[in-house]
Amino acid sequence: xxxxxxxxxxxxxxxxxxxxxxxxxxxxxxxxxxxxxxxxxxxxxxxxxxxxxxxxxxxxxxxxxxxxxxxxxxxxxxxxxxxxxxxxxxxxxxxxxxxxxxxxxxxxxxxxxxxxxxxxxxxxxxxxxxxxxxxxxxxxxxxxxxxxxxxxxxxxxxxxxxxxxxxxxxxxxxxxxxxxxxxxxxxxxxxxxxxxxxxxxxxxxxxxxxxxxxxxxxx
Amino acid sequence: xxxxxxxxxxxxxxxxxxxxxxxxxxxxxxxxxxxxxxxxxxxxxxxxxxxxxxxxxxxxxxxxxxxxxxxxxxxxxxxxxxxxxxxxxxxxxxxxxxxxxxxxxxxxxxxxxxxxxxxxxxxxxxxxxxxxxxxxxxxxxxxxxxxxxxxxxxxxxxxxxxxxxxxxxxxxxxxxxxxxxxxxxxxxxxxxxxxxxxxxxxxxxxxxxxxxxxxxxxxxxxxxxxxxxxxxxxxxxxxxxxxxxxxxxxxxxxxxxxxxxxxxxxxxxxxxxxxxxxxxxxxxxxxxxxxxxxxxxxxxxxxxx
Numbered sequence: 165x166x167x168x169x170x171x172x173x174x175x176x177x178x179x180x181x182x183x184x185x186x187x188x189x190x191x192x193x194x195x196x197x198x199x200x201x202x203x204x205x206x207x208x209x210x211x212x213x214x215x216x217x218x219x220x221x222x223x224x225x226x227x228x229x230x231x232x233x234x235x236x237x238x239x240x241x242x243x244x245x246x247x248x249x250x251x252x253x254x255x256x257x258x259x260x261x262x263x264x265x266x267x268x269x270x271x272x273x274x275x276x277x278x279x280x281x282x283x284x285x286x287x288x289x290x291x292x293x294x295x296x297x298x299x300x301x302x303x304x305x306x307x308x309x310x311x312x313x314x315x316x317x318x319x320x321x322x323x324x325x326x327x328x329x330x331x332x333x334x335x336x337x338x339x340x341x342x343x344x345x346x347x348x349x350x351x352x353x354x355x356x357x358x359x360x361x362x363x364x365x366x367x368x369x370x371x372x373x374x375x376x377x378x379x380x381x382x383x
Numbered sequence: 384x385x386x387x388x389x390x391x392x393x394x395x396x397x398x399x400x401x402x403x404x405x406x407x408x409x410x411x412x413x414x415x416x417x418x419x420x421x422x423x424x425x426x427x428x429x430x431x432x433x434x435x436x437x438x439x440x441x442x443x444x445x446x447x448x449x450x451x452x453x454x455x456x457x458x459x460x461x462x463x464x465x466x467x468x469x470x471x472x473x474x475x476x477x478x479x480x481x482x483x484x485x486x487x488x489x490x491x492x493x494x495x496x497x498x499x500x501x502x503x504x505x506x507x508x509x510x511x512x513x514x515x516x517x518x519x520x521x522x523x524x525x526x527x528x529x530x531x532x533x534x535x536x537x538x539x540x541x542x543x544x545x546x547x548x549x550x551x552x553x554x555x556x557x558x559x560x561x562x563x564x565x566x567x568x569x570x571x572x573x574x575x576x577x578x579x580x581x582x583x584x585x586x587x588x589x590x591x592x593x594x595x596x597x598x599x600x601x602x603x604x605x606x607x608x609x610x611x612x613x614x615x616x617x618x619x620x621x622x623x624x625x626x627x628x629x630x631x632x633x634x635x636x637x638x639x640x641x642x643x644x645x646x647x648x649x650x651x652x653x654x655x656x657x658x659x660x661x662x663x664x665x666x667x668x669x670x671x672x673x674x675x676x677x678x679x680x681x682x683x684x685x686x687x688x
Binding site: 200202214216225227228229230231232233234249250251252253254255257258259260261262263267268269296297298299300363364367 | 396397400402404405410457458459460461463464466467472473474477478479480481484531534535536537538674676677679680
């Protein structure tokens with residue numbers, strides 16, 4: 165089993181819903197954003213958008229360079245950071261070819277309204293999903309949701325309760341989540357049918373995030 | 384139009400993006416620590432070669448009291464430093480960072496004992512054995528930073544086997560410069576011999592730097608972009624003046640001039656030492672500063688072209 169995601173570029177409508185959903189799901193500090201949208205101006209002048217997040221690489225450079233083993237890879241392919249082990253050396257940030265890691269410095273965790281009392285949302289976040297300053301963070305495919313869902317017998321990518329928050333939120337269904345090792349899964353079918361591609365395959369990192377463009381194929 | 388302005392927030396990620404973590408803001412500590420890594424490891428190796436105890440002691444002090452604290456202060460969670468030590472972690476199997484930290488710890492421990500043994504029991508079997516071990520770990524301390532950077536495929540300019548060699552040879556050359564300084568205070572050091580070694584190493588450094596940059600110009604577009612930052616871009620003045628002229632050419636010229644004199648004069652020697660050390664500081668700066676990430680997307684802007 166290897167969890168992966170397919171992002172349909174033709175469906176993304178730049179609403180930033182995935183960014184907001186992730187922020188709420190993980191109580192992200194103000195200066196940290198796990199998924200991001202990249203605006204790319206094409207040569208022809210037409211602008212298109214790439215939603216990016218940690219690529220959950222099968223051969224993850226961040227796992228290999230981590231000096232303490234804080235960045236780990238689970239059997240289902242999810243790469244996550246144990247913030248209790250991270251020493252904040254930032255080697256993983258340098259080594260990530262996709263620039264999808266963030267160092268949580270104190271100035272990125274000043275509160276949503278610096279100088280004022282924390283909001284109830286932030287207070288809940290400190291209790292439910294604490295972030296440790298001085299360490300590195302990144303998207304973890306909402307592994308808590310996946311684990312909780314699997315424990316209930318649910319299927320990630322199919323059942324909302326077991327599916328990453330960004331996928332659930334996307335109003336245009338540009339994001340699809342599922343098992344890359346299952347040839348019959350929706351993600352595999354999309355990759356097969358629409359020639360899914362990964363970012364920077366030349367690095368041999370084998371990302372678990374694929375991009376398709378149904379519009380480009382005229383579908 | 385409003386949407387367009389809002390969406391360009393991350394446009395920097397589709398252009399070659401300079402790494403900032405190890406050179407900007409607190410990252411300056413990494414730069415200075417790397418300078419001391421070169422100076423300390425190089426000085427120890429050269430002191431070992433010329434059998435100079437004071438040089439060894441100075442090298443140990445540089446590594447343990449300048450390099451190590453700066454690295455620790457840089458960490459976001461320095462008190463968790465122990466997590467990088469073998470056998471607490473097995474990350475040494477893949478991480479040059481873990482290996483480097485452990486090399487430094489072993490260097491610190493072994494060389495401390497070696498200096499005591501050399502001082503009190505010179506020439507004994509223990510002395511020789513500890514010197515060999517100290518030399519091995521000084522070599523590893525001097526080269527591991529090169530492997531840390533060369534491992535990063537994300538930064539094509541660094542992703543070359545030449546980087547460890549450049550940093551190692553730069554360190555040994557730094558060691559020669561510092562040995563000249565030790566030699567000015569310690570009459571047992573043969574200044575002419577150190578000058579001879581210095582000439583060779585400075586020449587090797589110039590050749591290595593030329594090969595490194597030449598190689599970068601056709602390795603990848605981003606590597607070429609980095610090389611051009613040094614040769615013609617925003618770092619050109621620092622590179623040409625600081626690294627090449629001040630750090631290599633002028634010290635080499637001073638060193639060559641000593642061939643025609645019995646021994647270089649003290650002011651000339653001091654100039655060579657100071658200039659080379661400025662070059663060493665500048666070299667680490669421009670190497671870290673010119674580390675540029677490939678764009679995430681295959682898109683490229685006109686500036687990149």
